[in-house]
Amino acid sequence: MAHMTQLPTRENIAPPAPRPALTTEPEDAERAEGLRRMRRLATGLLVLAALVFLVTHLFTDLTGVWGFVARASEAAMIGAIADWFAVTALFRHPLGLKIPHTAIIPRKKDVLGESLSNFVAVNFLKSHTVAPKLRKAEITRRAGNWLEQEKNQAIVVERAGQGLEYVLKRVDDDAIEGITRNVLVPKLVSTHKSPVLGRLLQEIVQDGAHHRLVDLVVGEAYVWLANNPRVIDEIVAQKAPDWVPGFLNDTVSNRLRKEVLGWVAEVRDQPYHKARQALDRWLLELAEALKSDTTIAERAEGVLDDLLRQEGVVHSVLEVWASLKRLLRGAVLDTEGEVHARIRGLLAQIADRMVNDVEFARSMDDRIARAAGDLAESFGPELASVISDTIAGWDAREASDRIELYVGRDLQYIRINGTVIGALVGLVIHAITLILPRI
Incomplete structure (x- = not known):
């Protein structure tokens, strides 16, 4: 008994590691309201079809026009329920019943994430897709337009100075x-x-x-x-x-x-x-x-x-470095000094050429596009793996709810279409059943 394995209790069971929470966008409330509205519409059509079905079967003899109404409502219910099941099965178990091949996204989210990652890498992160898009974006001209403004030139000089100051402080x-x-x-x-x-x-x-x-x-x-x-x-x-x-x-x-x-x-x-x-x-x-x-x-x-x-060589290098550091820091801190003014003037010249020199802009855009295309071609799988890695880190239930929030509203049209198409099919089938005996 001394060697009996200790049974797990609440005290000795480590709590599961927390899963990373999904971010909430400001537009999510609007999406949720749209999803609820479309659900109510699709469900309302199902309830309407059911009421029509009950009324026709309880209060009519199902002949003439009422036969068509009854068969249309019956087929509409079948189509609505079938499509409700199909849509719901993507995100959860319908009615909580663990029917096979339901709750597909929660169960298969990692597989779906990997497939989506491979799909993006194979079809989008290629040189022939990335490069033309970047050429059309006219990055050089747009960057030149931004850089032409004096306030943006000051931002660039300030950021460069801060970076140099950061480096100088850390090199002792x-x-x-x-x-x-x-x-x-x-x-x-x-x-x-x-x-x-x-x-x-x-x-x-x-x-x-x-x-x-x-x-x-x-x-x-x-x-x-x-x-x-x-x-x-x-x-x-x-x-x-x-x-x-x-x-x-x-x-x-x-x-x-x-x-x-x-x-x-x-x-x-x-x-x-x-x-x-x-x-x-x-x-x-x-x-x-x-x-x-x-x-x-x-x-x-x-x-x-x-x-x-000679030891003096080391001392000379240190003296040169100290002098250079003082000069660089002085130039960085003096925002109204000659160095800042010259850099802003140089940026203005570069911006003017980026905007007005069409050949130069086209050449730069082509280089940027080819470089980005080559990078996308070489590192596409690694870049696309962000998708699969992110999805793998999501909680299954929360990820399913989040995906449904984004695409569920459009999926409700499947239920609506199923109800309408089912009713039409019911009408056609009932008409055929009436015609066939007379042939």
Whole structure:
């Protein structure tokens, strides 16, 4: 008895997990009233057919016109009851009787949800159905019309600023330091950098982007030499023998200073000076050497690796990041600043093109349509599974009531049609029974 299984009681039975409740729309009250009205009409026709049937059978001899009335009411009752049973069997057990193949939706809601999901995926979420619909929607033009309004431009800029501010708040200095120290620097050290440096140097020289730097260096060199004449005097004095007279050193210094300043001035003032051309040739040769496996490339790699391993590199990156973060946050918070104004101006230009450039709008619509069509084609089953997953999460009884609320009003027309058609069929059958014996 010690090992007897404990019987379940209210205390040890866990309550069932609550099912997700269905949402209620404001229009549901109107739908419910429409459903009740149509039910009353369909039921009223059934009651009317029954009353006519009783009256004709109790108070007439069922001959002549009364025969037609009696048979029409009888057939109308049969049609009304049959269609009532069919409609009711979709949502519940008629009269509470658990007749086979009734309460179809509560019992089969998961299967119906899966079938509906597959139907939507196969017939609707396809590229050839989605893409044309999106092309007709003219998304680009409509978006341009929305973006043309200044208040909407301000909304876009504000939302973008809030997103950037959100990112900046969540990226701290420790994370940047860790990425720099543990990821960025090791990756740069392990990368073969000299070919990249060689190609970069070659592009700079061929584009002439270094000429301004050369102009700056030569110009500053000329100013410095002109302002420091004693430098050349000291060099000459140090290199000259002790027995050379002082006046001779001064003569040489003055002459050398004049020649050096003149040569530097020529380099400064002549864009195609031989010295500049020689520098360009040397830089191009250096670039070729860096792109190849040469000793210069190896030495450059070593120098760059030593520089990258210095602790100051990490600190420099952190300082740059701090400055950049301050600038970005300042630009984001200053809604009347130049950055916001420029972005709004750019949005206005984009909106104008989206509205007025027909070819551009058509091209963008086509790209959007093709992209959406491809996505629908690729992820159609996953998207459509929202239907089956949602229906599977519904309570069976509540789901049935909800579906009936949406489609039950139209289904009542089946009962009305069944009553009317039944009456007509009853008339035809009674007429045939009267005609056949006379043939």
